Amino acid sequence: MSSRPAAPHNVVWLDAPSFPEAARKALADTGLRRNLGRATATIRDKRLAVTGELADWEQLRQAGAALKRRTLRHLDGYLVQLEEAVTRAGGTVHWAADAAEANRIVAGLVRATGSTEVVKVKSMATQEIGLNEALAAEGIDAFETDLAELIVQLGDDRPSHILVPAIHRNRAEIREIFVREMGRRGRPAPEGLSDDPRALAEAARLHLREKFLRARVAVSGANFAVAATGTVGVVESEGNGRMCLTLPQTLITVMGIEKVLPDFADLEVFLQLLPRSSTGERMNPYTSMWTGVTGGDGPQEFHLVLLDNGRTATLRDTVGRQALACIRCSACLNVCPVYERTGGHAYGSVYPGPIGAVLTPQLVGVEHAASLPFASTLCGACYEACPVRIDIPQVLAHLRAEVVEAKRRGSAVPSAEALAMRTAGAVLGSPGRLALAQRAAALGGRLLGRGGTVGALPGPLRRWSGARDTPAPPAESFRSWWKRTREGGPEKEDGHDCP
Amino acid sequence: MTARDIVLGRIRAALADVPDDESPADVPVPRDYLRSHAGPDVVALFAERVADYQARVVRTEASGAPAEIARMLTERGVTDLVVPPGFPEELLPAGPWNRLDDHGPLGVAELDAADGVLSTAAVAIAVTGTIVLDAGPGQGRRALTLLPDYHLCVVRADQIVGDVPEALALLDPVRPLTFVSGPSATSDIELDRVEGVHGPRTLDVLVVDRDQPQEVG
Amino acid sequence: MRIALFITCFNDTLYPGTGRAVVRLLERLGHTVEFPQAQTCCGQMHFNTGYRPEALPLVRGFTEAFAGYDAVVTPSASCAGMVRDNHAVVAEQYGDGELRRAVAGITPRVYELTELLVDVLGVTDVGAFFPHRVTYHPTCHSLRMIRLGDRPLRLLREVRGIDLVELPRADSCCGFGGTFALKNADTSTAMLADKMRGVLDTGAEVLCSADNSCLMHIGGGLSRLRTGVRTLHLAEILAATEGDPR
Structure with missing residues (x-):
């Protein structure tokens, strides 16, 4: 007996693209950006003014969270x-x-x-x-x-x-x-x-x-x-x-x-x-x-x-269940730096914003809203604003793990991301391998870098380097410097970042 | 299996982590928040907070109330005035208005056509500038204070409590309750607040203090 | 007091100057700093991207590398937050009793640099000299995850010669968010643009913060646009002196 609807109903819009794709279109809409920027700024200031009036705001939040917890557990x-x-x-x-x-x-x-x-x-x-x-x-x-x-x-x-x-x-x-x-x-x-x-x-x-x-x-x-x-x-x-x-x-x-x-x-x-x-x-x-x-x-x-x-499917998840405490105030939307730029339609759900990013995947199953838990920088502004203290970043991170697990289960071949994460895990799992990788990076940096920075990066990293320069990896990592200057005796000269 | 059985069964299955012997009272709820955020002068605070909503607040002693009511009704140009059953007759001023009683009861068209309603309240809340109606004497059924475009609410000073917790403790949840904080409003257009939508677009509140004893010189 | 430096894999590889600054600063204040060679990474990237099983060995490695120290100091608010908030989550979900105990034992002794300076060592004037116009970006994790409060600003205000200017909408996220910058590159860039606008409005020549990861993102944008504003980790400003200006 599944307690999730067989097909995602109106919670997610069936024609909705993934969040990054929808966000790209929304970000290009200058009128939308202006409307959202103005409106969210207005409401943010108003909320801060009236919550700041109550010296016991934190105690009220604690009581609200506890009441919801009591209710949900019974x-x-x-x-x-x-x-x-x-x-x-x-x-x-x-x-x-x-x-x-x-x-x-x-x-x-x-x-x-x-x-x-x-x-x-x-x-x-x-x-x-x-x-x-x-x-x-x-x-x-x-x-x-x-x-x-x-x-x-x-x-x-x-x-x-x-x-x-x-x-x-x-x-x-x-x-x-x-x-x-x-x-x-x-x-x-x-x-x-x-x-x-x-x-x-x-x-x-x-x-x-x-x-x-x-x-x-x-x-x-x-x-x-x-x-x-x-x-x-x-x-x-x-x-x-x-x-x-x-x-x-x-x-x-x-x-x-x-x-x-x-x-x-x-x-x-x-x-x-x-x-x-x-x-x-x-x-x-x-x-x-x-x-x-x-x-x-x-x-x-x-x-x-x-x-x-x-x-009830949401309730079953002991971490995610707290999303059911939501009183639909929308404070998390108004403070969210992502929502402020993309607006609500990008979330492809009747529940947009940070609370939507944790509620929607739970209501319909993560496989039907797999991009939503990632539509956040985990900046924590939502948790701070939430009147019932839903730890949205915690639930987002939890649901990200669910998405990754669901993808693992669904495919025998690991994704490029999974492979990259596995490789990174192997390198970072050992100080020796990390040191080797650092030396390789330093070499790469010397080849690619100009004036200490790298412009274009290859592969998926282009999404990063399209708007940002990247520092060229320095010739000497910190651990090499330490080894050279500290392990062998008294401090010698500092290393240099740039060759 | 009924939907009720299905939903309750799912809930019980979902809460497998909750120990069988846990009762709701075992889940602690800290109640160390304040009972009231009001200072000692709740009447002044109430007047200030109601005015923040762009409602007009007038204070008067009891003996001056009918004259104040008459003045406000005149200023607002009220002719057809709804007076809910049980409104204190001693507060009603004589005047040129056409009094509409709800004995009939009044139809929605009649209420919609009325210029205003004059009511009492059950409780008022200083911190939030709220009047609470509970359909008691002088307030009537909910439609009476909803359809006329102007609402003049008479609040006795001793009905004003400091804050929300104190107000709820005085209210009977079985009665239909309406909490009114200013005239109807919307922020749906660019989050710019506009007073006056479907509910009464103009709210006046008359706070009636007890008469002060005359000083003997 | 045995102070161990947790440099973080990111600083170790890309910003060794920040680590050297922390060492110089703490030694100038009369403390001895050790660098446990077995350290690598706190697992933040894996955890925040949903690869929790992959984070487990990193969590275990952290507890092994830093066992036995009185204090572990790190020049990264987000890595400090990862250790303090999430190592227990990983240990609980995938680890054994031994790991859970090790995590619980170590996390209360992990300090972000400004916490160590202000709370443990009790200093706000570290004798620094930095004659530049500086603005400070409080990263999200320093502000809302580990709650550094005004510790960084108290330290910066004592720096001689500094012209410290307030960053508009300082508490708003810069848009980095780790893999968010790749997965949601367009949104990340939009947030970056607004953050850069704030930085440029201050007229600062240096933007500093308690996390090099956010600085790489904002600094990368500032560099691409040739704005002439450079980014520096807070530690490097605090380490600078009149005789050793940097």
């Missing part, structure tokens, strides 16, 4: 508890082993209401399972209501950021998408729409208002669900979440199984960690919490779909 018990509490409060709980099953459940629930459209709160889980496409196949229109999701949906685009899926778009592009596409999906953009963010937000308000007011079914994700009480919560800014969670008769929430938390009081940690890490605010404008169904207030029918879709 996940089965908490989920059963959650199911009982939600049911007691008048909700219905569904379980979905994979994306297809979750989509089937949601489509069936929507059909049962007789509605052919749903309004949606931004949700990574429904992105991950490709719910909109699955509903469309059943003749059900899904309208994204988060501004950035709306931009992505209208532009027939893909999300490139967890919090701000349209971060790759600037105001002029957004205006153009609104003017071109809004009319096809409902109320057209106002005449003479400018690219002022205020005007664009107003256009989204007008476009979506009629959809909110007539909606009978909403689909949401969940930022958390409390096992003890059955309380589910959504954290948002625009009020589109409140509209979806309040006005329709039926609410369907799709939630990854790892989002459960033990107690209501535990929210005191996450409601401090999440907004400050995510939007860089002390608190996001709106947080909605509901417990089952409340008579006379909000949806009178509530369904909670608990989604596995690769999470």
Whole structure:
């Protein structure tokens, strides 16, 4: 019984090239570079300002990490508890082993209401399972209501950021998408729409208002669900979440199984960690919490779909499991020097950036996302920013080993890289062989080097030497110098680096 | 086998490294973070932090509240005003507004057409500048404080607590809860913050202090 | 105190001057430095590229070469980090009880150069003289893996004649990342370009750091563009004196 989806579903895009290839194209897009550079710089500064306000930020991170650890180690018990509490409060709980099953459940629930459209709160889980496409196949229109999701949906685009899926778009592009596409999906953009963010937000308000007011079914994700009480919560800014969670008769929430938390009081940690890490605010404008169904207030029918879709496979890895602690704040994306340059599409997954590089390969299996664990310099900025202390560099290094092992298993012939690594290992495994190699390198350096540096290097090293000079190996290694000057008696003259 | 059995079975298999006799309480959770980041004057801090969200904050003594409310409603040009059930009648000023009660209950079109809503709150949080609504008296069901484009929220000074942990301890999770921190906003365009999207685009908060005893000269 | 120098395979082969500077500096401060000849490599490249079984003999070799010393000093923040954070991981995953014990015994005694100077030897003024405009790039591993904090800057501020200027966005990665520079050459180069821009903005003539690997990357770019900025390991600045300027 495999707990990973048989085929990687929407988690990775099937047409996605490897990360280095996709990154090369993204890096050449000057507009994208500018959009990303500006946006990530803005959010980095905001986050630092509001996390710096709390003297006990580290203690909050420790508590957040520990709560997630406690939850994950006892996940089965908490989920059963959650199911009982939600049911007691008048909700219905569904379980979905994979994306297809979750989509089937949601489509069936929507059909049962007789509605052919749903309004949606931004949700990574429904992105991950490709719910909109699955509903469309059943003749059900899904309208994204988060501004950035709306931009992505209208532009027939893909999300490139967890919090701000349209971060790759600037105001002029957004205006153009609104003017071109809004009319096809409902109320057209106002005449003479400018690219002022205020005007664009107003256009989204007008476009979506009629959809909110007539909606009978909403689909949401969940930022958390409390096992003890059955309380589910959504954290948002625009009020589109409140509209979806309040006005329709039926609410369907799709939630990854790892989002459960033990107690209501535990929210005191996450409601401090999440907004400050995510939007860089002390608190996001709106947080909605509901417990089952409340008579006379909000949806009178509530369904909670608990989604596995690769999470239990991730849970099985005692090192990689910590990735399930992610609260989807996206702080790691904003601080990542790789993400800042390439943007999210290069990762080829709904989960981009550092957390995506550890989550995606685990959700779908490393063989389906083999380049992602290497899409990092292991600089550690993500770990430092993570509000729940996911040691992303540690998991990346761990997954790199998994990728290498998977390749070893999959091929009888070692790759060029594996051969190079084996040779390096043999040379470095013995001081004598290392000294020999150093003498050979010094000789090579004398042949290739000009003025102490080497320009072009052969083979795959061209990828290095295309942009950088390399120092010519010096005539005398350190160990030769030591031997010459120290082992034979008192210190003699220093050696010289250059012949 | 049901999906429930499959998922729970996978979880148990995945957690083979967790000892059978380990209970959740055996996984330590350090709770040495602060209960509050607020100083002694939570009311002033609350007012400052709410204002940071581009919401307007006015402080008044109880006896002056109706006049303040009247002034704010007038300034905001409110005619059709939603008044949730249980709103304290003594705070309601006389004025030219058309009061909409939710006895009907009000339909979404009526709520959408209303100019504003006047509500109380359950709890307020100083550090984060947050008001929490729990559908109690004076707040009503959630749609009442959502659809009208202007929200005037009356908070008693003694409802303001320092920080998030203190607020959660006072709330009942069974009630529908809405945490409101400023007017609706978005940062989805170039991460530039814009106030005013789907939720009320204008938020005013009136903080009502108890009347000070008159000094005898 | 028996201080052993872990030169690192990279410095040994490409930057022997850094090793000589460490020796000169520590001897000037009155300490004796030993160089265990059996040493080779900490296994960082293998570990970080996913070749963990290949790193095992290197981890074992390290513990054998450096057994018995009071302190092991290395002029490389990333190699210090590899030893301190990851040798235990390799030993746990592939090694035996003996290796795990040996690793646990040795790692607390492994110091990056500025840690040894500031924390163990208690000096920040090492009597250096370096009359140049210098900017310091804190490498990712010195900043976030082994957390050197301001130790390098405290040492640099005491250097006589130095004109120390702050590097803009200093804490941002330079884009080296070991084999990352080959596997993701385009992204690496894009990051390098921004780092070089920061260096050039300072007007410094020398860029220094606690790791020659990042310096080879940034210096290689600066050299290719003929910027006239040279790179030097921190140790070489600290070793320089008025009588022996370098």
